Amino acid sequence: MTVEGTQRGSSWREYTDQGLSKVLAAALAAFVEKGYDGASIREIASRAGLSVPGLYHHYPSKQALLVGLTNAVMRELLDRSHAAVAEAGPTPGERFDAVIESLLRFHMYRREQAFVASRETRSMESESRKAYVALRDEQQEMLDDIVREGAAAGLFRTPFPEDASRAVVTMCVAVSTWYREDGPLSPDELVERYLAIARSTVGASD
Known part of the structure; x- marks a missing residue:
């Protein structure tokens, strides 16, 4: 069966926002741009609009x-x-x-x-x-x-x-x-x- 012949209503085919928390979304952006080793906690916190202690409230490291x-x-x-x-x-x-x-x-x-x-x-x-x-x-x-x-x-x-x-x-x-x-x-x-x-x-x- 071709792709055109499949049902388009299938939820697994639908992609909208993944629903990541603002902290995980900030980590994703930093890891994509700089890699895990190059991204700092301070930068991730800034991207998330949080202080470093505020970020640690959500994730300890x-x-x-x-x-x-x-x-x-x-x-x-x-x-x-x-x-x-x-x-x-x-x-x-x-x-x-x-x-x-x-x-x-x-x-x-x-x-x-x-x-x-x-x-x-x-x-x-x-x-x-x-x-x-x-x-x-x-x-x-x-x-x-x-x-x-x-x-x-x-x-x-x-x-x-x-x-x-x-x-x-x-x-x-x-x-x-x-x-x-x-x-x-x-x-x-x-x-x-x-x-x-x-x-x-x-x-x-x-």
Whole structure:
């Protein structure tokens, strides 16, 4: 089914303001511009219109800001992916398309959040990194299960289901590093093109 043929009322396809608190929104802007190491608590507080003690009332450290932001990013992505699968048809191909479209739209419309979460995993303390990676693995496993099921049923011809699934997710995540709203492809056109590439990667039957 083409993107044009899908239902446009689906909430997981709709992107408005993420609803970040003013503190997390300020941290996001600072991390995008200067990176985690380059952004100071004082600067984040200023962007949020708070004093440093006022910021600490909400988050006790810069690390807590990073954890709060990256958790919000992953929770939203997982919620949207689960909603996409719930709305999809029962076949592995339909569920595969739904997850891929969700990943692509998220990494277009939440590209700054996704970019910071991906880049700054290295800046997380050990326990926080483990918790974040567990959420990221949950997203990956969602697609892995679908691709394995499709391969077992002969609907996906790839001899390497897990590798193909990882390759497709990596492609979708990378969209956040280069997509621009004023670029040559509209969101629907990009989804259509990358769905074709993703289906080819797993060897989806027509």
